[in-house]
Amino acid sequence: MTLNCAEIGAVYKIEQMELPQKTERRLEALGMTHGTRIQVINTKDRGTMIIKVRGTRFAIGRDISENIQVSEVNA
Amino acid sequence: MKGNMTLGFIGNPNCGKTTLFNAFTGANLKVANWPGVTVEKVEGAMRYHDQTINLVDLPGTYSLTSYTMEEQVSRQYILSDDVDVIVDVVDASALERNLYLTLQLLELGKPVVMALNMMDIVEKRGMEIDTHRLPEMLGIPVIAVSARKRRGLDILIHAAAHHKGVEEPDKLLHNHPETTGHRHNHHEEYAMVYSDLIEDKIDSIIDVLKREYPEIKNYRWHAIKLLEQDKEITERYPVNLPEVIDRSYEMDIINEKYDFIEEIIEEVLVNKEKREAFTDGIDQVLTNRFLGLPCFLAIMALVFLLTFTVGDALGGYVERGVEAVSGILAGGLSVMGAGDMLTSLIIDGIVAGVGGILTFLPNIFVLFLALAFLEDSGYMSRVAYVMDGIMSHIGVSGRAFIPMLLGFGCTVPAIMASRALEERRDRMRIMLVTPFMSCSARLPIYVLFSQLFFGERAMLAAYSMYVIGLFVAIAVAFIVHKLDKKEGGYQRMLLIELPEYKFPSARTVLIYVWEKVKDFLTKAGTTIFVASIILWLLLNFGTEGYTGDMANSFGASLSRWLVPVFVPIGLGYWQIVVALIAGLSAKEVVVSSSAILFGIANINSAAGMEQMGAVLGDMGFGALNAFCMMLFCLLYTPCAATIMTIRRESGSWKWTGVCAVFQLGVAWVAAFLAYQIGGLFL
Known part of the structure; x- marks a missing residue:
């Protein structure tokens, strides 16, 4: 599934990212790489969401969330 | 340990770096741009024993790659010989992410001292950080500081001063198995040791680098960068090792760094479950799918309510002060036997103009206080x-x-803040529409005209200007967006860190507000002072020399020529036209020049307003005209300082011209519609 379909409160693991290189690098610098766990804090329509990665919250837009493949992790 | 020393402060965005920096330097900052790029460079200095310590605040950054301008600037500067010791400011409450930059800094091979900031937040959340184990694992001094409570500041400088020139890490104590398959055991030398595969490659590259580029200082860092296929380093030090660098190992290196970080966190962070409950709770409401927008609008409404009510309450005191000064000056001048002309210049020109503006200082103070509060709290x-x-x-x-939001304060820093946007196209658009966001300089105009003509509904009339400005800004951006055909393939990416909520630091807020108040006072003392004198000259001299009647002055004749253009928008009065033209120097000047034009000493006082209301009333200037006046002032070409900022940030005179003319056009059309449609009903 893609991240934009995620549910509030659930934890996911990044499987794959298909983003422009520049964006992908920035996400990597922030600690978002393959296998990283993401907790979804809040969502809005259109896939804009607040996520928690390695202890920090980020707001990301739909253009990012719909291009990240994730799988759910059973907490 | 003699002579000068330079400390480079570096850290993630929102790690409290600026607060810490300010705690050392106070407001004695030198802000400039890095040569050749529009990235801010902030410098300060302090005394420590017998040496001068220079502090340089580097742009907040998450990593030291060369993908963004900020990262490039920080990296080049830190690698240069100018920096003696790197102070790595770390947000203890987000240790995991902050350590990534720390690990990169360690690899540079320069002296690093860690300032572990926000320990108070960590404690408040019931967490603990083992500050003995952390330096053992990293090999650098770790000093717990609280920038907000000003704790640990001296110790930090002490540690940094003693660490100058120390390039070997402190003793490293680790839990790794002693025997690895690798031919070297690096665990004694480096905190960050990679897998054998990577370490082998690093060693092979170092061998080549030593042979081909003996001038390089830090072989290991350059080898790692070559392995990551970093653009800048690969171009500068090309090595021919296709079998070693067979692909970019950047991802592996990032992952292994984060693996090590997890190991550190595991050992040094106690009780991490309790973290972040507070911020999560607030965010449940403030970023809620349905409540988020209403909350934002309510917060902004509160900000403006405070600006008007508290500001006006305090404004009365300034008024009395201005009146007193005006009285003393007039008395003094007549005692000294000054002529009519000099008395008129000082009392009717300078005191009326500059003093009239000073009465709005409290409004502006409250507005900036609120904006600083919102910014520092994390909202x-x-x-x-x-x-x-x-x-x-x-x-x-x-x-x-x-x-755009910062534009409510002042358009100049707001336009500079558009630098944070990555796409040039976005920056240009934001520069076009930000001047429509009603800045604090326009506030005096609303306060004056709304109180004159709207009585009890004055606040509503003034508030409507902010809403209209926001609406026009968004509408214009929408139309530009629809007209722009070259949008294909472009993606707008939202990616922004949401820091923990915290109670704003009084010091940070006050420094911010003081800077703005100082700007305002400087403007009153320079731009408005000069504009007042020029205006007085234009209004008191005519073809027949010094004239007592402004209607015969140069200013009046010039403006009368333009009046026909302003008749359809309800502003066809030569005095108003003079005020509007003068307002191009600074928007407050519209008010200060009204004071001079209508010969009113204290324009924001009840008596002054009554006098001006009467004069305007006689001219046939009513509530609808006042509304058009406010509307036109909201939208027309911004002040000279803003125009120069647009020029600097866009790098294009053409775009600057387009913005200025476009805004004038929008203002005229909006006021025309308001006057003509309003005229049908009133």
Whole structure:
């Protein structure tokens, strides 16, 4: 599934990212790489969401969330 | 340990670096740009025993790659010989992410001291950090500081001063198995040791580097960068090792760094479950799918309510002060036997103009206090999230809303804040529409005209200007977005960190507000002072020399020539035209020149307003005209300082010209519609 379909409160693991290189690098610098766990804090329509990665919250837009493949992790 | 020393402060965005920096240097900062790029360079200095310590605040950054301008600037500067010791400012409450930059800094091979900031927040959340184990694992001094409570500051400088010239790490104590398959055991030398595969490659590259580029200081760092296929380093030090660097190992290196970080966190962080409950709780409401937008609007409404009510309450004191000064000056001048002309210049020109503006200082003070509070509390970046949906309709990310919001304070820093946007196209759009966000300089105009003509509904009339300005800004951006055909393939990416909520630091807020108040006072003392004198000259001299009647002055004749253009928008009075033209120097000048034009000493006082209301009333200037006046002032070409800022940030005179003319046109059309349609009903 893609991240934009995620549910509030659930934890996911990044499987794959298909983003422009520049964006992908920035996400990597922030600690978002393959296998990283993401907790979804809040969502809005259109896939804009607040996520928690390695202890920090980020707001990301739909253009990012719909291009990240994730799988759910059973907490 | 003699002579001068330079400390480079580096850290992630929102790690409290600026607060810490200010704690050392106070407000004695030198702000400039790095040579050749529009990235801010902030410098300060302090005394420590017998040496002068220079402090340089580097742009907040998450990593030291060379993908963004900020990262490039920081990296080049840190690698240069100018920096003696790197002070790595770390947000203890987000240790995991902050350590990534720390690990990169360690690899540079320069002296590093860690300032572990925000320990108070960590404690408040019931967490603990083992500050003995952390330096053992990293090999650098770790000093717990609280920038807000000003704790640990001297110790930090002491540690940094003693660490100058120390390039070997302190003793490293680790839990790794002693025997690895690798031919060297690096665990004694480096905190960050990679897998054998990577370490072998690093060694092979170092061998080549030593042979081909003996001038390089830090072989290991350069080898790692070559392995990551870093653009800048690969171009500068090409090595021919296709079998070693067979692909980019950047991802592996990042992952292994984060693996090590997890190991550190495991050992040094106690009780990490309790973290972040507070921020999560607030965010449940403020970034809620349905409540987010209403909350934002309510907060902004509160900000403006405070600006008007508290500001006006305090304004009375300034008024009395101005009156007193005016009285003393007039008395003094007549005692000294000064002529009519000099007395008129000082009392009717300078005191009326500059003094009239000073009475608005409290309003501006309260507005900036509120904006500083929102920024330092961590709410500002939530606004980017809340507004992302609306902003996506105009083709930019929610992040672009932050400069627009800052525009309520002052357009100049707001336009400079548009630098944070990555796409040039977005920056240009935001520069075009930000001047429509009603800045604090326009506030005196609303206060004056709304109180004159709208009585009890004065606040509503003034508030409507802010809403109209916001609406026009978004509408214009929307139309530009729809007209722009070259949008294909472009993606707007929202990616912004949401820091923990915290109670704003009084010091940070006060320094911020003081800077703005100082700007305002400087403007009153320079631009408005000069504009007042020029205006007085234009209004008191005519073809027949010094004239007592302004209607015969140069200013009046010039403006009468333009009056026909302003008749259809309800502003066809030569005095108003003079005020509007003068307002191009600074928007407050519209008010200060009204004071001179209508010969009123204290324009914001009850008596002064009554006098001006009577004069305007006689001229046939009513509530509708006042509304058009406010509307035109809201939208027309911004002040000279803003125009110069647009020129500097866009690098284009053409675009600057387009902005200025376009805004004038929008103002005329809006006032025309308001006057003509309003005239049908009134």
